[in-house]
Amino acid sequence: xxxxxxxxxxxxxxxxxxxxxxxxxxxxxxxxxxxxxxxxxxxxxxxxxxxxxxxxxxxxxxxxxxxxxxxxxxxxxxxxxxxxxxxxxxxxxxxxxxxxxxxxxxxxxxxxxxxxxxxxxxxxxxxxxxxxxxxxxxxxxxxxxxxxxxxxxxxxxxxxxxxxxxxxxxxxxxxxxxxxxxxxxxxxxxxxxxxxxxxxxxxxxxxxxxxxxxxxxxxxxxxxxxxxxxxxxxxxxxxxxxxxxxxxxxxxxxxxxxxxxxxxxxxxxxxxxxxxxxxxxxxxxxxxxxxxxxxxxxxxxxxxxxxxxxxxxxxxxxxxxxxxxxxxxxxxxxxxxxxxxxxxxxxxxxxxxxxxxxxxxxxxxxxxxxxxxxxxxxxxxxxxxxxxxxxxxxxxxxxxxxxxxxxxxxxxxxxxxxxxxxxxxxxxxxxxxxxxxxxxxxxxxxxxxxxxxxxxxxxxxxxxxxxxxxxxxxxxxxxxxxxxxxxxxxxxxxxxxxxxxxxxxxxxxxxxxxxx
Amino acid sequence: xxxxxxxxxxxxxxxxxxxxxxxxxxxxxxxxxxxxxxxxxxxxxxxxxxxxxxxxxxxxxxxxxxxxxxxxxxxxxxxxxxxxxxxxxxxxxxxxxxxxxxxxxxxxxxxxxxxxxxxxxxxxxxxxxxxxxxxxxxxxxxxxxxxxxxxxxxxxxxxxxxxxxxxxxxxxxxxxxxxxxxxxxxxxxxxxxxxxxxxxxxxxxxxxxxxxxxxxxxxxxxxxxxxxxxxxxxxxxxxxxxxxxxxxxxxxxxxxxxxxxxxxxxxxxxxxxxxx
Numbered sequence: 001x002x003x004x005x006x007x008x009x010x011x012x013x014x015x016x017x018x019x020x021x022x023x024x025x026x027x028x029x030x031x032x033x034x035x036x037x038x039x040x041x042x043x044x045x046x047x048x049x050x051x052x053x054x055x056x057x058x059x060x061x062x063x064x065x066x067x068x069x070x071x072x073x074x075x076x077x078x079x080x081x082x083x084x085x086x087x088x089x090x091x092x093x094x095x096x097x098x099x100x101x102x103x104x105x106x107x108x109x110x111x112x113x114x115x116x117x118x119x120x121x122x123x124x125x126x127x128x129x130x131x132x133x134x135x136x137x138x139x140x141x142x143x144x145x146x147x148x149x150x151x152x153x154x155x156x157x158x159x160x161x162x163x164x165x166x167x168x169x170x171x172x173x174x175x176x177x178x179x180x181x182x183x184x185x186x187x188x189x190x191x192x193x194x195x196x197x198x199x200x201x202x203x204x205x206x207x208x209x210x211x212x213x214x215x216x217x218x219x220x221x222x223x224x225x226x227x228x229x230x231x232x233x234x235x236x237x238x239x240x241x242x243x244x245x246x247x248x249x250x251x252x253x254x255x256x257x258x259x260x261x262x263x264x265x266x267x268x269x270x271x272x273x274x275x276x277x278x279x280x281x282x283x284x285x286x287x288x289x290x291x292x293x294x295x296x297x298x299x300x301x302x303x304x305x306x307x308x309x310x311x312x313x314x315x316x317x318x319x320x321x322x323x324x325x326x327x328x329x330x331x332x333x334x335x336x337x338x339x340x341x342x343x344x345x346x347x348x349x350x351x352x353x354x355x356x357x358x359x360x361x362x363x364x365x366x367x368x369x370x371x372x373x374x375x376x377x378x379x380x381x382x383x384x385x386x387x388x389x390x391x392x393x394x395x396x397x398x399x400x401x402x403x404x405x406x407x408x409x410x411x412x413x414x415x416x417x418x419x420x421x422x423x424x425x426x427x428x429x430x431x432x433x434x435x436x437x438x439x440x441x442x443x444x445x446x447x448x449x450x451x452x453x454x455x456x457x458x459x460x461x462x463x464x465x466x467x468x469x470x471x472x473x474x475x476x477x478x479x480x481x482x483x484x485x486x487x488x489x490x491x492x493x494x495x496x497x498x499x500x501x502x503x504x505x506x507x508x509x510x511x512x513x514x515x516x
Numbered sequence: 517x518x519x520x521x522x523x524x525x526x527x528x529x530x531x532x533x534x535x536x537x538x539x540x541x542x543x544x545x546x547x548x549x550x551x552x553x554x555x556x557x558x559x560x561x562x563x564x565x566x567x568x569x570x571x572x573x574x575x576x577x578x579x580x581x582x583x584x585x586x587x588x589x590x591x592x593x594x595x596x597x598x599x600x601x602x603x604x605x606x607x608x609x610x611x612x613x614x615x616x617x618x619x620x621x622x623x624x625x626x627x628x629x630x631x632x633x634x635x636x637x638x639x640x641x642x643x644x645x646x647x648x649x650x651x652x653x654x655x656x657x658x659x660x661x662x663x664x665x666x667x668x669x670x671x672x673x674x675x676x677x678x679x680x681x682x683x684x685x686x687x688x689x690x691x692x693x694x695x696x697x698x699x700x701x702x703x704x705x706x707x708x709x710x711x712x713x714x715x716x717x718x719x720x721x722x723x724x725x726x727x728x729x730x731x732x733x734x735x736x737x738x739x740x741x742x743x744x745x746x747x748x749x750x751x752x753x754x755x756x757x758x759x760x761x762x763x764x765x766x767x768x769x770x771x772x773x774x775x776x777x778x779x780x781x782x783x784x785x786x787x788x789x790x791x792x
Contacts, residue, residue: 096791236659237640241623242582242602266786281642281663282685287720287784291683295658296617296639305577305597309620312539313582313602 018064101432111370120480141175179208185417188216191355199457201225236290256325258352304340319343326372349395356433377410662686678712
């Protein structure tokens with residue numbers, strides 16, 4: 001019964017004059033869009049199967065292919081948009097939950113784009129980072145409330161300073177040492193291929209920053225990058241044992257994720273194959289189900305218990321943090337997490353990415369990261385506990401400008417996930433959950449995963465980190481600041497544009513044009 | 517096995533110690549020196565395991581947390597939450613009651629409790645064995661899972677509260693029902709039954725054996741009753757015998773034929789949840 005009009009989202013245009021029937025497009029497409037008819041010596045394309053990843057268009061040697069977004073075929077309706085109609089048709093067919101991948105593509109307000117950064121003019125000089133030292137090194141972890149020094153002064157000496165022996169008496173808790181305030185978000189082996197993990201790990205290691213295992217365990221090929229690994233403990237505890245905990249440089253308890261606050265995760269049994277089964281420590285072919293809550297955490301007190309259980313298990317040598325999604329009451333929640341003993345709090349915003357999430361939750365649950373950082377930083381300062389934890393912001397950091405704005409709003413560092421994947425070839429077709437990623441990223445099919453060479457991936461990620469770090473230094477210098485630490489929560493350097501009073505108040509910034 | 521000399525034994529009075537001090541003392545001793553910064557206990561190469569006896573445990577948390585190797589730790593008193601969390605090898609014997617979170621994400625080893633314990637026993641446990649002489653609280657054996665040769669086992673002598681074996685993905689829970697809880701202490705309303713509501717909710721692997729019968733309304737919708745076969749009886753015999761010898765109970769009191777077997781209805785409960 002054909003009730004629905006099957007809409008293809010894309011239209012494939014093949015220029016017959018340019019096409020040489022080399023069949024590159026046929027081989028590159030895991031969705032079987034292109035087909036070669038040898039009798040006719042012609043290539044056919046099926047629009048309805050196309051996901052818009054642009055792999056064929058990119059690799060076509062003669063430039064014969066063009067993938068175009070298809071014009072809306074339904075009658076124009078601002079309320080009942082074509083995506084609502086298509087979704088209802090899909091659900092009426094299957095009775096299932098709509099699944100999607102990557103961050104929300106809905107037109108939520110992107111506050112980054114309504115915030116402008118400052119520069120110094122006349123009254124204080126700007127600094128040229130190419131000639132002068134510019135410090136963007138960042139430490140993640142609990143800072144001491146105060147510092148005590150032991151000062152031994154040689155009384156007979158005239159040059160008092162030279163003969164004075166100063167030693168730090170305060171024991172500083174374990175810290176992560178980042179050469180740039182950018183880390184790679186949690187992406188599990190299973191959601192992405194091992195080549196992606198290798199690229200992230202090697203780039204983090206070479207650049208002096210960190211990547212995060214996600215809830216996928218730690219593959220043995222990544223042991224060499226242990227010093228730059230943040231290991232995650234999520235509700236399913238997949239791959240978690242005492243060796244895993246001690247391999248990492250820090251431990252992150254995952255409570256929530258921006259793309260799917262409040263719900264768990266399911267890695268379907270088809271994706272739990274040989275190596276993934278070993279790394280997650282579950283039998284092959286079984287569903288890896290992460291419950292929505294940790295069933296040993298029903299309160300802040302229980303969270304404290306797990307934080308300290310992890311500190312004990314790692315002999316108090318590693319920072320232990322907590323990742324939550326940005327939700328309505330994020331400020332008191334973060335305050336509770338800090339009081340529970342977390343050395344860092346990761347906050348993942350509404351637009352954060354994912355390998356698979358129910359579309360309805362991804363697009364409708366949570367709050368934007370910009371507002372969350374501002375309100376959490378404000379609350380922790382009011383309560384006098386900001387020093388106890390570092391704040392890591394995540395959830396669609398798209399450029400170095402987003403990084404610098406996040407830090408000025410009050411974050412210590414950021415996690416990038418989608419941006420890192422884009423750097424190694426992702427074209428945001430949002431079909432990660434199918435496991436058929438033509439760019440070899442969100443797939444385990446060996447025919448596809450070999451398309452991503454981890455050495456090239458590493459180089460691209462290093463380039464991205466280098467470029468963004470240079471830009472951060474440029475912007476800092478331009479504002480007359482020579483250390484990123486001085487920018488943290490320095491909201492005087494931000495101005496809002498096209499924002500209302502409530503938005504400005506929550507962000508804690510003035511409107512553009514308002515001055516001292 | 518070599519005879520244990522005194523250097524292989526340590527007795528600690530925990531009365532005036534915080535949990536960190538206590539656990540550091542245990543860790544240092546098991547590491548064979550004062551190398552407090554070494555991670556875990558890797559075993560000392562000979563066949564003789566080290567033995568620690570803790571007296572006056574007063575709610576000290578995290579005893580045995582993250583320890584490896586083949587040590588033996590005896591605890592007198594009441595140890596605190598997360599006993600044996602992330603543990604990978606040692607044997608803990610508790611002469612007293614336990615609290616919450618025993619064997620949290622435990623990988624291997626053995627925990628024996630001469631008494632009752634609290635909630636979330638064996639959460640996400642991947643291997644090893646836990647024997648509880650009497651009863652347990654809510655959420656026992658949630659999300660237990662097995663992997664290759666690792667099959668976690670919970671043997672509970674008494675009764676269990678609600679949500680026993682919720683999300684269970686593997687492993688074995690055996691509930692003997694020898695001790696019914698006093699009504700006032702029951703974690704579930706109603707009769708002094710041996711098992712609570714929502715047993716096996718979301719279960720998609722593993723087995724639960726219960727001595728006696730359970731009313732259907734107490735089961736989660738993802739679990740069903742089954743009859744114990746020959747393999748089940750052999751397995752039950754092995755663990756019931758071990759339980760009886762640990763707690764000095766007449767083996768004949770617990771015939772293995774009286775057990776009900778609970779298994780998941782589907783090993784892929786969420787296979788048809790999504791529209792692609």
